[in-house]
Amino acid sequence: MKFSIYDFSSFTQSIHELLTGVMSPTWVFITELAIVGLIFLLFYAVLGLFLVYLERRVCAFIQNRLGPNRVGPQGIFQTIADLIKLLFKELFVVKNADKFLFNLAPFVVIIASLMAIGALPYAKGLQALDFNIGLFYIIAVTSLGVVGILLAGWSSNSKYSLLGAMRSGAQIISYELSVGLSLLAIIIFAGSMQLSVIVESQANGWWIFKGHIPAFIAFVIFLIAATAETNRGPFDLAEAESELTAGFHTEYTGIRFAFFFLAEYMNMFLAAALATTVFLGGWMPLHFGNFETFNRIMDFVPPIVWFFGKTFVVIYIIMLFKWTFPRLRIDQLLTLEWKYLLPINLVNIVLIAFLVLMGWHF
Amino acid sequence: MVEKSEVILGENEHLRINMGPQHPSTHGVLRFELDLRGEIVDQVIPHCGYIHRGIEKMSEANTYQQIIHLTDRMDYLSAHQNNEAMSLLVEKALGIEVPERVKVIRTILSELSRLQSHELWWAAFGMDLGALTTFFYGLRDRERILDIFEESFGSRLLHSYICPGGLMNDVHPNFKSRIKEFIPYFRKKLPEYDQLLTGNIIFMERSKNIGLLTREEAIAFGITGPSGRGSGFSCDVRKHEPYSAYDRVDFKEILYTEGDTYARYRVRIDEMWESLRILEQLVDQIPDGDYTVKMKPIIKLPEGEYYQRVETARGELGVYVVSTGDKYPERIHFRTPNFSNLFVIDKLARGHKIADLVAISGSLDLVIPDIDR
Numbered sequence: 001m002k003f004s005i006y007d008f009s010s011f012t013q014s015i016h017e018l019l020t021g022v023m024s025p026t027w028v029f030i031t032e033l034a035i036v037g038l039i040f041l042l043f044y045a046v047l048g049l050f051l052v053y054l055e056r057r058v059c060a061f062i063q064n065r066l067g068p069n070r071v072g073p074q075g076i077f078q079t080i081a082d083l084i085k086l087l088f089k090e091l092f093v094v095k096n097a098d099k100f101l102f103n104l105a106p107f108v109v110i111i112a113s114l115m116a117i118g119a120l121p122y123a124k125g126l127q128a129l130d131f132n133i134g135l136f137y138i139i140a141v142t143s144l145g146v147v148g149i150l151l152a153g154w155s156s157n158s159k160y161s162l163l164g165a166m167r168s169g170a171q172i173i174s175y176e177l178s179v180g181l182s183l184l185a186i187i188i189f190a191g192s193m194q195l196s197v198i199v200e201s202q203a204n205g206w207w208i209f210k211g212h213i214p215a216f217i218a219f220v221i222f223l224i225a226a227t228a229e230t231n232r233g234p235f236d237l238a239e240a241e242s243e244l245t246a247g248f249h250t251e252y253t254g255i256r257f258a259f260f261f262l263a264e265y266m267n268m269f270l271a272a273a274l275a276t277t278v279f280l281g282g283w284m285p286l287h288f289g290n291f292e293t294f295n296r297i298m299d300f301v302p303p304i305v306w307f308f309g310k311t312f313v314v315i316y317i318i319m320l321f322k323w324t325f326p327r328l329r330i331d332q333l334l335t336l337e338w339k340y341l342l343p344i345n346l347v348n349i350v351l352i353a354f355l356v357l358m359g360w361h362f
Numbered sequence: 363m364v365e366k367s368e369v370i371l372g373e374n375e376h377l378r379i380n381m382g383p384q385h386p387s388t389h390g391v392l393r394f395e396l397d398l399r400g401e402i403v404d405q406v407i408p409h410c411g412y413i414h415r416g417i418e419k420m421s422e423a424n425t426y427q428q429i430i431h432l433t434d435r436m437d438y439l440s441a442h443q444n445n446e447a448m449s450l451l452v453e454k455a456l457g458i459e460v461p462e463r464v465k466v467i468r469t470i471l472s473e474l475s476r477l478q479s480h481e482l483w484w485a486a487f488g489m490d491l492g493a494l495t496t497f498f499y500g501l502r503d504r505e506r507i508l509d510i511f512e513e514s515f516g517s518r519l520l521h522s523y524i525c526p527g528g529l530m531n532d533v534h535p536n537f538k539s540r541i542k543e544f545i546p547y548f549r550k551k552l553p554e555y556d557q558l559l560t561g562n563i564i565f566m567e568r569s570k571n572i573g574l575l576t577r578e579e580a581i582a583f584g585i586t587g588p589s590g591r592g593s594g595f596s597c598d599v600r601k602h603e604p605y606s607a608y609d610r611v612d613f614k615e616i617l618y619t620e621g622d623t624y625a626r627y628r629v630r631i632d633e634m635w636e637s638l639r640i641l642e643q644l645v646d647q648i649p650d651g652d653y654t655v656k657m658k659p660i661i662k663l664p665e666g667e668y669y670q671r672v673e674t675a676r677g678e679l680g681v682y683v684v685s686t687g688d689k690y691p692e693r694i695h696f697r698t699p700n701f702s703n704l705f706v707i708d709k710l711a712r713g714h715k716i717a718d719l720v721a722i723s724g725s726l727d728l729v730i731p732d733i734d735r
Contacts, residue, residue, distance in 0.1 A: 059494075059495075062495055063494075063495050063497075063498035063499075064498055064499070064502060065498060159377060159379045160379070163379075163398075163401070163716070166400075167401075233492060233494075234492060234564060236492070237717075240492065240717070243387065243716050243717050243720050244716075245385060245386060322494075323494060323495050324493070324495060324558070325492075325493060325562065325564055326488065326491040326492045326493040326559070326562060326564045326565045326568060327491060327492025327493075327564075327568075327717070328564055328567075328568075329567075329568060329715055329717045329718065330401055330715060330717065331401075331715065332564075332567055332568075
């Protein structure tokens with residue numbers, strides 16, 4: 001079995017050949033499905049816990065605190081302790097709540113984010129689903145999450161939850177447009193919606209560098225809109241702690257609450273990973289024109305490290321937003337989207353189409 | 363012809379919501395009954411009394427020294443000023459002149475109290491607006507002042523330190539040097555407050571033109587303190603009716619005329635600078651001498667009515683005592699600043715969003731035990 005950290009396709013291919021050697025094609029398909037599913041579930045849980053830990057440390061760093069440092073080395077087991085606490089908590093259902101929808105909502109939210117992370121290219125050959133409409137698929141499934149949030153707010157039979165859910169609905173549906181349009185900018189550049197093709201197209205330079213100023217504008221808009229779509233500060237109106245106590249998940253306890261919590265962090269990861277894939281070259285290493293030695297050193301770093309490195313830089317930026325800015329008001333939030341981001345985006349797309357038409361990009 | 367009597371579903375439906383008594387941004391057990399039209403607040407009905415302890419009634423069965431300890435529990439962030447109000451009243455009634463040392467130390471404590479109160483307010487106000495980091499910045503600097511308090515009187519929140527006739531005991535030998543350390547420290551840290559919040563575009567959008575209060579309305583509602591001064595109502599008792607050592611220090615009364623949340627915010631930030639100036643002037647001028655005058659163990663106020671007011675961090679605190687010449691007051695009333703400041707909230711918040719209501723109630727800087735007494 002060949003294993004290379006730089007190219008996973010030969011490794012996955014050899015596993016596939018090994019399996020086809022011992023069982024029928026149907027069983028091969030089922031086994032591979034199970035393996036991939038298991039890996040993603042584990043990846044999801046571990047990454048979620050890590051992101052919670054990371055957020056604690058980043059927030060403590062900004063707030064002049066130490067952050068968790070008691071449970072395990074550097075406090076890394078703090079989130080695991082929290083998870084155990086949440087697992088053992090009573091699953092409380094409010095009186096007069098719509099029980100079916102109340103139970104369903106956390107699953108809708110978490111499944112929406114789980115479906116999307118399967119389509120991301122993590123490294124060369126390390127991508128579970130490579131649709132030809134990959135980007136479209138990711139936008140489609142992530143927008144399902146808002147259904148879960150609306151269900152949670154409606155079924156909780158609590159006015160605070162309802163207000164939070166309505167805010168969330170208005171917010172996510174509006175910012176969906178900006179996310180879509182800013183990604184469309186790169187689709188025009190790359191000429192494809194397939195994520196692997198978009199990444200390959202950045203082999204000679206990332207789109208944020210190649211696409212002149214319009215690509216940079218699209219990147220900034222994507223960052224703002226994606227932060228809003230993941231319900232994170234300064235756009236965390238849906239759970240606005242000081243106004244609505246906890247917004248749509250006020251009435252949730254135990255592991256159901258943890259699902260919302262985890263989904264929020266995974267959505268943040270997803271936004272960062274998407275920004276990485278589309279604008280920052282995915283797993284492509286950083287290259288500078290003719291600096292051969294520099295480029296060779298950059299090539300030496302494995303693609304998977306590149307991918308996660310870039311993603312965590314973006315995550316760090318998103319975290320900085322949350323811990324420094326005050327929260328926007330609902331009308332200001334919608335004004336920002338409909339009066340500023342959307343028109344800028346539309347003009348930007350026309351500009352990009354013109355650039356591509358004239359062949360002025362690299 | 364299209365019928366004009368179209369009924370729009372939910373057009374006139376109001377959502378009645380209880381904000382509090384347990385709610386993160388009412389800063390205590392205060393309940394607002396909100397009438398909402400979607401996100402818009404149509405009416406705010408404040409309900410107080412969840413932490414009513416009957417301090418005024420209790421005072422009728424306590425001696426004047428004992429009442430000092432009850433005043434701490436009203437506005438716990440202005441404990442010194444509350445003590446001072448009661449002590450000044452007793453001294454005025456008995457015609458006692460306290461030593462210079464006491465006057466200066468009382469003024470210093472009063473300004474330190476104001477600083478720590480405004481720091482906590484800034485911390486919590488940022489949190490109300492969703493800027494979570496302000497809380498830690500504010501509390502970091504407040505700790506320094508509380509440490510000074512702790513060293514001298516052994517307590518950090520409810521001091522009961524100023525008593526009729528002077529102070530409970532002398533200040534700690536380190537008192538002066540600790541304040542001298544604190545002033546340059548906080549002069550460096552205060553610009554951070556502006557960097558983090560004041561100039562932020564989101565913050566300005568959230569606070570400008572929100573909760574407008576005119577000068578006339580402020581006077582009509584009896585809004586005092588920084589909230590009143592944000593509307594241009596000159597109501598600083600320290601200036602108008604100087605007590606303790608305020609007549610000999612040079613400070614400005616901060617006045618803003620906009621009357622919105624941002625103006626009230628700016629008043630408090632500028633007041634912190636002024637407090638630092640007062641501290642700077644006084645810290646080197648603490649005279650030697652007694653920390654108290656000899657008082658009889660049982661204080662009996664002569665028959666009559668007495669009123670004394672001081673400027674706390676939130677406004678004007680008035681103490682009104684009716685005495686029959688007994689060792690207990692016949693009747694006592696506290697004119698607390700928060701009680702008056704609370705009831706303007708309906709006027710300010712109508713027509714704004716819920717998020718604005720939170721910002722407005724934050725900018726009024728309410729301390730709930732002071733409302734309920």
